[in-house]
Amino acid sequence: MTEKASLNIYDIAEAAGVSIATVSRVLSGAENVRPQTRQKVLEVVEKTQYTPNAFARGLGLGSMKMVGILCTDVSDSFYARAVSILEHELRLLDFDALLYCTGSDLKDKQRYTSHLLAKHVDAIVLVGSAFKEQIDNSHIEFAAKHVPVLIINGLVECENTYCILCDEYRAMYENVRLLHLHGCKKLAFLYHAASYSTVQKIAAYREAVQKYGLALNENLIAYCDKTCESAEDVCTDLLNLHPDIDAIVTAEDLLAVGACKALSRRGMNLPVIGFDNSAFSVCATPTITSVDNMLGDMCAEAANILSTVLAGNKAPHKTILKAKLVERETFRISK
Amino acid sequence: MTEKASLNIYDIAEAAGVSIATVSRVLSGAENVRPQTRQKVLEVVEKTQYTPNAFARGLGLGSMKMVGILCTDVSDSFYARAVSILEHELRLLDFDALLYCTGSDLKDKQRYTSHLLAKHVDAIVLVGSAFKEQIDNSHIEFAAKHVPVLIINGLVECENTYCILCDEYRAMYENVRLLHLHGCKKLAFLYHAASYSTVQKIAAYREAVQKYGLALNENLIAYCDKTCESAEDVCTDLLNLHPDIDAIVTAEDLLAVGACKALSRRGMNLPVIGFDNSAFSVCATPTITSVDNMLGDMCAEAANILSTVLAGNKAPHKTILKAKLVERETFRISK
DNA sequence: TTGAAAGCGGTACCAT
DNA sequence: ATGGTACCGCTTTCAA
Numbered sequence: 001m002t003e004k005a006s007l008n009i010y011d012i013a014e015a016a017g018v019s020i021a022t023v024s025r026v027l028s029g030a031e032n033v034r035p036q037t038r039q040k041v042l043e044v045v046e047k048t049q050y051t052p053n054a055f056a057r058g059l060g061l062g063s064m065k066m067v068g069i070l071c072t073d074v075s076d077s078f079y080a081r082a083v084s085i086l087e088h089e090l091r092l093l094d095f096d097a098l099l100y101c102t103g104s105d106l107k108d109k110q111r112y113t114s115h116l117l118a119k120h121v122d123a124i125v126l127v128g129s130a131f132k133e134q135i136d137n138s139h140i141e142f143a144a145k146h147v148p149v150l151i152i153n154g155l156v157e158c159e160n161t162y163c164i165l166c167d168e169y170r171a172m173y174e175n176v177r178l179l180h181l182h183g184c185k186k187l188a189f190l191y192h193a194a195s196y197s198t199v200q201k202i203a204a205y206r207e208a209v210q211k212y213g214l215a216l217n218e219n220l221i222a223y224c225d226k227t228c229e230s231a232e233d234v235c236t237d238l239l240n241l242h243p244d245i246d247a248i249v250t251a252e253d254l255l256a257v258g259a260c261k262a263l264s265r266r267g268m269n270l271p272v273i274g275f276d277n278s279a280f281s282v283c284a285t286p287t288i289t290s291v292d293n294m295l296g297d298m299c300a301e302a303a304n305i306l307s308t309v310l311a312g313n314k315a316p317h318k319t320i321l322k323a324k325l326v327e328r329e330t331f332r333i334s335k
Numbered sequence: 336m337t338e339k340a341s342l343n344i345y346d347i348a349e350a351a352g353v354s355i356a357t358v359s360r361v362l363s364g365a366e367n368v369r370p371q372t373r374q375k376v377l378e379v380v381e382k383t384q385y386t387p388n389a390f391a392r393g394l395g396l397g398s399m400k401m402v403g404i405l406c407t408d409v410s411d412s413f414y415a416r417a418v419s420i421l422e423h424e425l426r427l428l429d430f431d432a433l434l435y436c437t438g439s440d441l442k443d444k445q446r447y448t449s450h451l452l453a454k455h456v457d458a459i460v461l462v463g464s465a466f467k468e469q470i471d472n473s474h475i476e477f478a479a480k481h482v483p484v485l486i487i488n489g490l491v492e493c494e495n496t497y498c499i500l501c502d503e504y505r506a507m508y509e510n511v512r513l514l515h516l517h518g519c520k521k522l523a524f525l526y527h528a529a530s531y532s533t534v535q536k537i538a539a540y541r542e543a544v545q546k547y548g549l550a551l552n553e554n555l556i557a558y559c560d561k562t563c564e565s566a567e568d569v570c571t572d573l574l575n576l577h578p579d580i581d582a583i584v585t586a587e588d589l590l591a592v593g594a595c596k597a598l599s600r601r602g603m604n605l606p607v608i609g610f611d612n613s614a615f616s617v618c619a620t621p622t623i624t625s626v627d628n629m630l631g632d633m634c635a636e637a638a639n640i641l642s643t644v645l646a647g648n649k650a651p652h653k654t655i656l657k658a659k660l661v662e663r664e665t666f667r668i669s670k
Numbered sequence: 671t672t673g674a675a676a677g678c679g680g681t682a683c684c685a686t
Numbered sequence: 687a688t689g690g691t692a693c694c695g696c697t698t699t700c701a702a
Contacts, residue, residue: 008695019673024697034671051453055393056695059678064390064454069434073419077614080415084408087436096454099404099434101422118386119399119431228617257618264620279412282563283592285599285620343679354689359681369687391679394694 007050016044027052058120066096067306068116070109071127074101076226078252078276078295082127082152085296089303095122104193110139117146123306125150128195148309150302153293154196155318162305164319166293168197168275169204171323175249175273175291176208178325178333182271184247186215188238190259191251192226201251201275220245224255231258232265239266247271247331253280256288260330272330286329294321342385351379362387393455401431402641403451406462407439411561413587413611413630417462417487420631424638430457439528445474452481458641460485463530483644485637488628489531490653497640499654501628503532503610504539506658510584510608510626511543513660513668517606519582521550523573525594526586527561536586536610555580559590566593567600574601582606582666588615591623595665607665621664629656 013020018037025033026041033041044050058064067090071079087097098121100112116124124143137156143149144160151163179187189205191198202221209216222238224230231250235258239245247270248263250256256274263270264285274281277292298321305315327333348355353372360368361376379385393399402425406414422432433456435447451459459478472491478484479495486498514522524540526533537556544551557573559565566585570593574580582605583598585591591609598605599620609616612627633656640650662668 010695020696021673021675021698022671025672028697032671037671051449053394053695054454055390055397055399056678057697058390059388059394059680059695060697062390062678066433074409074422075412075416075419077410077412077415080412080418081410083415083434084410084436087409087434091435096450097434098401099418099422099432100426101419114386115431119389228614254614254618261620279563279589279615280618283589283615283618285596345679355680356682356689356691357687360688363681367687372687388679391694392681394679394696395681397694 006053007048008053012041012044012048012050015048016041063120063122064096065094066098066119066121068098068100068119068121068124069127070100070102070112070116070124072102072104073128074099077278077280079128081278082295082299085299086125086127086152086302089299090306093303093307106136113139113143117143121147122310123148123150125152125302125306126154127152128154128197148306150306152298152302153295162302162309162315162317162319164298164301164305164321166295166298166321166323168291168293168323169200171291171293171325172201172204172249172275173208174325176205176212176214179247179249179271179273179331180208180212180214182247182331182334184214184271186242186245186247187220188235188242188245188248188259189221189250190224190231190234190248190255191221192224192255198251205249215244217242224258226252226254228254228258228261231255232261233258235259235262236265239263239268245270247273249273251275253278253288253290256281256290256330257284260284260286260288273325274330277326281326281328289328289331290326291323292326293323297321341388342383343388347376347379347383347385350383351376398455398457399431400429401433401454401456403433403435403454403456403459404462405435405437405444405447405451405459407437408463409434409436412613412615414463416613417630417634420634421460421462421487421637424634425641428638428642441471448474448478452478456482457645458483458485460487460637460641461489462487463489463532483641485641487633487637488630497637497644497650497652497654499633499636499640499656501630501633501656501658503626503628503658504535506610506626506628506660507536507539507584508543509660511540511547511549514582514584514606514608514666515543515547515549517582517666517669519549519606521577521580521582522555523570523577523580523583523594524556524585525559525566525569525583525590526556527559527590533586540584550579552577559593561587561589563589563593563596566590567596568593570594570597571600574598574603580605582608584608586610588613588619588623588625591616591625591665592619595619595621595623608660609665612661616661616663624663624666625661626658627661628658632656 009020013023102109141158149161224234248259253274274288274290277290281288281290308315344355348358437444476493484496490498559569583594588609609623609625612625616623616625643650
């Protein structure tokens with residue numbers, strides 16, 4: 001009547017004629033086991049297809065080898081790529097990925113962070129700079145007291161926190177410089193969400209515009225919803241107001257796509273530079289020159305740091321990668 | 336010296352002056368606890384910020400309330416959206432999402448499936464019809480012996496398996512019918528990966544083409560890599576070989592984008608219908624008419640079924656949703 | 671090299 | 687309503 005869900009270590013021990021301690025040793029790859037004994041145990045394990053109970057293991061070791069990934073929105077292609085790469089890297093380190101999509105509400109981020117801690121994950125990875133709240137990072141600081149917190153493309157000043165970011169400030173500054181060299185005088189800037197990343201880009205835009213003596217006008221910095229259509233509308237309005245705009249830079253590729261649509265609808269053809277080097281930049285017509293922020297490298301580096309830290313070694317609090325411009329049809333650096 | 340990682344139920348019991356059994360009752364919301372006692376315990380819990388150990392709980396209950404999501408590739412925007420929605424639905428049911436990106440190799444799918452089982456997830460959700468292997472579904476069947484397996488947009492004939500799919504066969508058939516009504520006579524078909532989903536679409540294309548007496552030629556059914564560029568190249572070749580092609584249908588939006596590029600490059604303007612109603616369909620110029628396969632609804636239904644099944648109730652093995660065509664610039668149904 | 675036994679931190683049954 | 691206690695299944699220390 002009473003049916004066992006599955007075999008346990010006692011069953012294996014009995015079948016192999018050894019104690020559970022020995023089985024445990026064999027399974028954890030301990031050296032001090034007589035080859036013959038090991039052999040016998042492994043045979044039984046093989047034959048019975050035995051798998052140790054992960055919860056019991058977790059209870060004993062205090063870890064189930066899981067890493068929590070906190071991400072504002074996986075349906076965003078940029079974050080999706082990040083999660084994809086991270087998951088892959090974690091898998092290589094033999095960690096499972098516990099995915100939490102938090103949305104952008106701070107309360108949710110806090111709640112999910114503590115959920116993750118309650119699940120005793122070995123580390124937490126924050127994907128997306130949206131996590132850099134200007135207001136309140138206490139949940140991150142709290143989490144970092146318990147487990148290492150990796151932050152992809154975001155920055156938090158806090159112990160046991162490892163920020164891997166791309167120098168987007170510099171990249172955007174460079175965008176403006178290149179357009180200036182190209183002869184442009186009045187650059188529109190389209191952005192969405194005020195994430196850490198976006199704030200950097202806007203700051204860079206402002207400073208570079210000033211530095212190179214380009215048209216300086218707050219109205220040139222325009223907010224859009226995160227859709228092609230919104231960007232197109234906003235850009236159209238902007239072009240109506242400022243017909244002398246002669247180049248467009250955006251904080252995201254999708255917005256650049258919308259901008260291009262606005263341009264071609266009026267038969268214009270201005271330099272446009274997007275950001276993220278996403279699939280959108282290739283889909284658009286014309287294809288969009290875009291800044292590659294090295295997401296793959298950031299995630300790989302995150303994995304690196306994670307394994308370093310979990311091994312008990314020191315890792316840099318802040319790692320900055322350099323972005324690179326991928327030239328496509330909307331802008332080519334003139335030689 | 337010996338520092339405790341965190342408080343356990345004994346600490347709480349002691350502080351509250353009750354037994355651990357009572358603490359357990361209070362925390363699990365049992366009715367049979369004197370309000371006064373409950374109050375006292377909750378106070379201590381509140382004050383100490385106590386959180387029960389998830390592993391111990393899992394060990395006792397045989398579940399940590401986790402659901403495994405198996406997905407060939409989250410960086411694919413379609414799957415990413417699915418995972419995003421699923422995660423949200425699971426969260427509402429109080430389940431965590433354990434994400435596994437399997438890639439398309441069968442061996443990996445099998446391995447990860449058993450990993451998931453070893454982690455004692457409460458259910459497994461398969462995202463993407465790529466999981467319907469013509470050759471071997473034994474890993475799915477095996478998994479279904481242990482936990483319910485939900486399949487989004489795929490079909491497996493097996494007990495304890497719940498397939499939620501969209502009638503893509505019908506949708507593709509309808510595409511061909513509409514184009515025929517529109518006066519088209521020779522339709523090219525672009526596809527990637529031979530997933531269950533794609534197989535359905537191809538079959539529908541074939542049958543409809545036959546039924547409506549359109550040009551029937553295996554060469555019109557062309558394989559591309561999953562990139563704009565590849566689709567563009569393939570489509571260009573196709574148009575060179577068959578200059579009389581007068582409409583294009585694709586198994587994925589991205590391929591439709593490529594097709595449109597090929598068309599506009601030769602100054603052509605044929606009806607094009609994509610599939611998935613993804614962000615790409617809106618980004619392209621012109622915007623692409625696309626079949627919406629109701630991904631959101633499928634995922635919501637999956638969550639529904641999951642809660643039903645986990646509650647011990649019966650749920651349908653197969654749920655089919657109806658797709659709908661979203662009209663954009665590349666094709667409008669003529670009245 | 672091996673085994674016995676004490677945790678790990680809960681749940682739930684059985685008394686009281 | 688509450689407490690005692692036997693599990694759940696594994697890891698690890700200590701002895702042998």
